[in-house]
Amino acid sequence: MSEGQIGDSQMKLRGRIDPNEPRYVRVHPNDNVAIIVNAGGLVAGTRFSSGLVLTDDVPEAHKVALSAIDEGSPIVRYGVVIGHAARAIHEGDWVMEDDLVAPPAPDLDSVPLATQTPASLPPLEGYTFQGYRNADGTVGTRNILGISTTVQCVAATVGYAVRRIKAELLPRYPNVDDVIAITHNYGCGVAMNAPGAEIPVRTLRNLSLNPNLGGAPMVASLGCEKLQPAQMLPASLLPILQENPYVVRLQDEQHMGFEDMVAALMELAERRLIALNDRRRVTCSASGLVVGMQCGGSDAFSGVTANPAVGFASDLLVRAGATVLFSEVTEVRDAVHLLTARAADHDVALRLVQEMRWYDEYLSRGSADRSANPSPGNKKGGLANIVEKAMGSVAKAGVSPLTAVSGPGERVTTKGLVFAATPASDFICGTLQLAAGMNMHVFTTGRGTPYGLAMVPVIKVATRTSLAERWHDLIDVDAGRIATGDATIEEIGWEIFHMILRSASGEHETWAEHWGLHNEYALFNPGPVT
Amino acid sequence: MSEGQIGDSQMKLRGRIDPNEPRYVRVHPNDNVAIIVNAGGLVAGTRFSSGLVLTDDVPEAHKVALSAIDEGSPIVRYGVVIGHAARAIHEGDWVMEDDLVAPPAPDLDSVPLATQTPASLPPLEGYTFQGYRNADGTVGTRNILGISTTVQCVAATVGYAVRRIKAELLPRYPNVDDVIAITHNYGCGVAMNAPGAEIPVRTLRNLSLNPNLGGAPMVASLGCEKLQPAQMLPASLLPILQENPYVVRLQDEQHMGFEDMVAALMELAERRLIALNDRRRVTCSASGLVVGMQCGGSDAFSGVTANPAVGFASDLLVRAGATVLFSEVTEVRDAVHLLTARAADHDVALRLVQEMRWYDEYLSRGSADRSANPSPGNKKGGLANIVEKAMGSVAKAGVSPLTAVSGPGERVTTKGLVFAATPASDFICGTLQLAAGMNMHVFTTGRGTPYGLAMVPVIKVATRTSLAERWHDLIDVDAGRIATGDATIEEIGWEIFHMILRSASGEHETWAEHWGLHNEYALFNPGPVT
Ligand SMILES: [Ca+2]
Ligand SMILES: [Ca+2]
Ligand SMILES: [Ca+2]
Ligand SMILES: [Ca+2]
Ligand SMILES: [Ca+2]
Known part of the structure; x- marks a missing residue:
């Protein structure tokens, strides 16, 4: 090649x-x-x-x-x-x-390792946003009460409680943006000793620590589940978790029925709401941003318009000291030799190889391979195969050096351009980027998908003007203007960068926020269910 | 042994x-x-x-x-x-x-095959319920509009539309019980050619055909997803699917944005509501019941009180000509030799061996084994290991001959006692039993779990009186009275049987219905994500 x-x-x-x-x-x-x-x-x-x-x-x-x-x-x-x-x-x-x-996919044994590390781009000084500073040094772009759950068994009960909390309590705490339940299909009925089980467990832990939850998570547990609260969210992680109790266990003997369980959830939620309501936005350096980049419903324009513009915005963010997450292992696998060459050092390149190899083996255990990635819509959109898709996908990563690599669900604390390994599946990727610490999300789409997450604002960038015009109330940025010659990659890149800052500050409402489009969390569990 | x-x-x-x-x-x-x-x-x-x-x-x-x-x-x-x-x-x-x-688990190569087929119990004549007859011969116990989805990308949009349909349209169609979205984490970002991918696909298909949806499903599709509507729900399956269009494709060019998509979903939904609203309950033989039996949060009483009582009710249902589904492969694996011996014939026994072998291999591919099943709560509840749990679990199957075995997500059309292969995970098992055609669900619990499904009534049976008393507004039947000597297995079995008939007729509201406890669907996807 x-x-x-x-x-x-x-x-x-x-x-x-x-x-x-x-x-x-x-x-x-x-x-x-x-x-x-x-x-x-x-x-x-x-x-x-x-x-x-x-x-x-x-x-x-x-x-x-x-x-x-x-x-x-x-x-x-x-x-x-x-x-x-x-x-x-x-x-x-x-x-x-x-x-x-x-x-064939590039041979992982012979990819170049940090052979072409690019020079860092000149720093961009003075860009700020209005954010919520957290005790752990992270910055929230929203002020949300998150209710974590250890197990799917409690999801319906927590859902019921959240509906009541939003109706009866939240209006009294106007500085809190939302109350969300982090529900999922994990926690019991799974092989927790199987290889890979650490991925969903750390994902749930790190979702609870997302900057937009302000260090105030609470936990709903059943009691008899395999994933116990102390394993999911150890009390040592945050000062607030040392409060006794920070967990509502539905099976606890003091709950005389469902109404008691709901009352206990509402009482603990209100204590958290009181604390969150006292918080105020302050001016923060753009370096507090952790921006997750993703594409979904790609077409042949993705690599020409939206993704290069997002790549330009990535470079602006890196220059401003922020963290940029790019992901989607199966979409970068065929371009991995370009990325390993760009790694900041040999170790970072090897970490990338290691994540790619792990995924190759995961797919092979399931008798699948990378050719499973492009969808019929991708193909209808002009993408012939995964190599072409990969070349378009990595354009989101701009031209900065790759400074770190993290595994699925790991928390990212490095600044600069970081490969956060995830499947390409939109909701699994989004969920894992949230666990990595994402506080802003940029999503490019060619075919169009009404994507949204509850925990962070999502800026949707269309690859084609025809989609942006048709989906006028879903698409935030029209990168199709690059193909029509109405704008340059740099212009759209700056537009995305400024929209990130305004949205992070709560001064711009994305369309996903406007409609309340909150896709469910989707965990990555490579292990079997039982 | x-x-x-x-x-x-x-x-x-x-x-x-x-x-x-x-x-x-x-x-x-x-x-x-x-x-x-x-x-x-x-x-x-x-x-x-x-x-x-x-x-x-x-x-x-x-x-x-x-x-x-x-x-x-x-x-x-x-x-x-x-x-x-x-x-x-x-x-x-x-x-x-x-x-x-x-x-060790019983060796699948040497289990007895239909060596002790029990005589059929005497028929029970004259038991009926008030149900909704469907054109395909099945009977609904509720009258629900189900909106199927091909892919997770549409879930948030469909959720938004369903909230509006329930608020603005449903009140005008009082004979319709509910409107539900069948959302899930499948349809794209998955290896659809991997072994096992047929399981989630047929599960989604058969969920749409559940008797409680009255043969009036509609489909929400994105457009570019891997799982296309014609693969998920071929138009040949039901007369109503030949209507053009029965699918709302969000990417279709006539939708000028989100509000148009929602309007299209609401318009098609209203056409379905009009048809469903004309239906009336009629007297149906108890043979129209398809009752799924499950346990979750088991303890050592499960096999002594609730499960034997459910087993007695199973036998009553079989005697009345109904279908009883029992499931949970990892929980019957260690009792499989008792079940293969009870099979109606050699072929049924071999089908059971085949499902068990498939699951052994699935677990082994993921480096897990059956010991992954019992949870800490099971153990705290007195269950030492999977063998003890299995012996308690199979008590739900009563003493009737095993008449058929179905694979995960397959539709069951046989009367009598059927092993519908599923994982033991409560929500995956429930989802797969819904796909099998379940119209009533009985769920036994010792530790206690606030379980519920949107598509069918769930009768929850406690193994212990202390749980039934504490969870007075969640538990429908107290089988703990068997251990205290206040009732016999037969008495509780008859109580469950009668509650099934009254609940199926809409004359009894289960606690899960009362609170609207609707756990999410959880698909079984043995293949990798991409
Ligand atoms: Ca708000
Ligand atoms: Ca993508
Ligand atoms: Ca994606
Ligand atoms: Ca069970
Ligand atoms: Ca179960």
Whole structure:
């Protein structure tokens, strides 16, 4: 595989373009395919200003061959080989999924380790937001009471209590933004000694410690479950957990029935609400931000518009001293050689290799492989295979050095660009990024998905203007303007950066917040259920 | 391992007992351990009417040695060896978890196949309930609009729409009991070609076909997900699915934003509500019942009180022509030789062996084994190991012949006693039993769990009077009266049977219904996430 550089310089378009003019985007000068930009696609016979003539109807966001490609020859996009031609391809042909034979994933034993560590970009001084300072040094962007649960058995009861807390108590504590139950499908009926069981347990622990919960979690437990409160959230972690009791155990003998359990939950919740209500936003350095980057429902524009713009914003955040999390193991696996080369040092590169290897083995135990990733929608959106998807996905990581790698559900305390290993599945990735300490989330989408989380604001960035216009009340940023020439990657990157600061400060309401779109937490449990 | 018989004759106590008299329950004449019945346990030195004297303080529901047991000798309960003594045990000793070395699980290659098929019990004629007849021959016990979802991405949007449907539309359709969203963590970000992926897919399909949804499901889809509506719920399955469109696809181009998506969901929902509202309950034979039996939060009383009473009710249901589902592979694994012997024929026995073998391999792939099952609460409740738990668990299956075996998530159409293979995890088991076609659920608990499902009424049966009294507004039936001598297994069995008929008819509200305790669906996905 040839080593490609994804710099924003290759991605900039040459200026404003007539919307009726047929056009394509070639990402890298070495590419022998490009993607069609025009909404609705283009018909066979269309002639471009370059002289290229389409031999097929090609849908929007799909690939056209810029030159003839012999059977077996490399198909190049982003300057890297995304596959070899399964047939003789003519100039102007639609290059479809079945026309590519994907190369094997990079061999983890021979990837370059910190061989091309980039120089750090110049610091960005003076950017701040209004946040809630926590005793542990983290900063909240919202002020939320989180009720953690050890086991799924208590979920319905806690849900009932939360409805009453929101109706009867929360209105009296106006500085508290929300009350949320962290419910899940774990805690019992699982093999807690199986390899990997530490992942869901630490995820639940670290979700409780998310900066937006202000160091004031409370715990609802059943009593007889396998995952006991002291294992999930040891009292030594936070001063507030040393209060006795910080746990409501439904099976405790003093509860004479359901109404007593609900009353106990409401009483402990009110003690927490009183403390949270006294908190005020203060001016905090942008370095207090922990921004999780994710994509979902990707298309071929993802790697051209939204993800490079998010990558530019990532670099701005890193320059401002913040933490940027990027994730989605199965989507970066095929670009891992680019990332290991960019690692800050040898150890960081090896940690990345280790996470990739663990996931390879996890998939192989389940008789699956990385080809399971692209969805029918990805393919309809023009992404032929996981290599092409990966090249687009890593664009979210900008060009900063990779400073740290964390395992699924681990808390991240490093500043700079961090690979927080997660599956690509949107809700599992989001849940694990919350556990890592995320206090702002940026989500790019090409096909469109009405994603939202209860614990942090989610800024949704569309890869295409047609989606941004249609989903006017769900999409926060239109990165499709990059493909139409109405904006540059840098401009959209700055727009995202400023929206992060305003949203983190509570001065901007994202569409997911407006509608209260709160997807459930989804744990990553590699072990069996019993 | 000696072959034990669990008949109710050995379980009957000798009549009403003075609550202050020290007492224990020996289940089978060959047992050399018994369990302490007195609330709060008994102290060392306590003398029973049998002459036995306790050498240790023994908690309620824990085991006492009825005679000396040499190190390495069998410890027998339910007439079967639940372990071998890890030390020399004296008469009157508390026999604790660590005092038993569990025997290996029965070898699946040498279990008896239909060698002791019991005679069918005499039919019970004339029992009926008021139900909703469906076109496919099934009968609903409730009249619910179910909104199926193909993928987790739509869950928050569907949740928003359901809140509005319940507030704005449902009050105009008073014959419809509820509107529920069947949300889950599946549909994308999963390896759909991995072995086992057919399980969550058919589970979602068959959940949509549950009798309580009246053959009127609708589907919410995103558009780009891996699990497409036509795979989840083919239009050929039900006449109503041939209506065009029966699916709301959020990504469809005619939706100009979130409010349009919600409007489309509400419009299709209203069409379904109109049809459901015209339905009326009619008198149906008890043979239309499909009753799922489950236990959760078990203790040592489970196998003495609640489960045998449920087993008696199971036999009544089978005699009345109904379907009884029992489940929980990891809890019957150690009693499988008793069940294969009871199978109606050789093929049914082999199907049971096949499901057990599949699960052994599934656990082994994840480096877990059956010892992962008992929870700390089970152990605190007196259950030493999975063998003892299994013997108590299979008591739910009564003494009828085993007429069929189904795989996880498969629809069951056989009458009689059916083993519907599921994990023991309460919510996964409940979800899979709903997919099997369950229209009534009976749940036994010793430690106590506030369990409930949205799709069917759940009757909760306590193993101990102390739990039933404390959880007066959660427990529907107190089977602890069997241990105190205030009722017989037969009496509680009939009480459960009659409560099933009244609850199925909508004439009795279970406590879970009263509080609206609706635990989330939990799919069984043996494959990896991506
Ligand atoms: Ca608010
Ligand atoms: Ca993605
Ligand atoms: Ca994703
Ligand atoms: Ca159980
Ligand atoms: Ca169970």
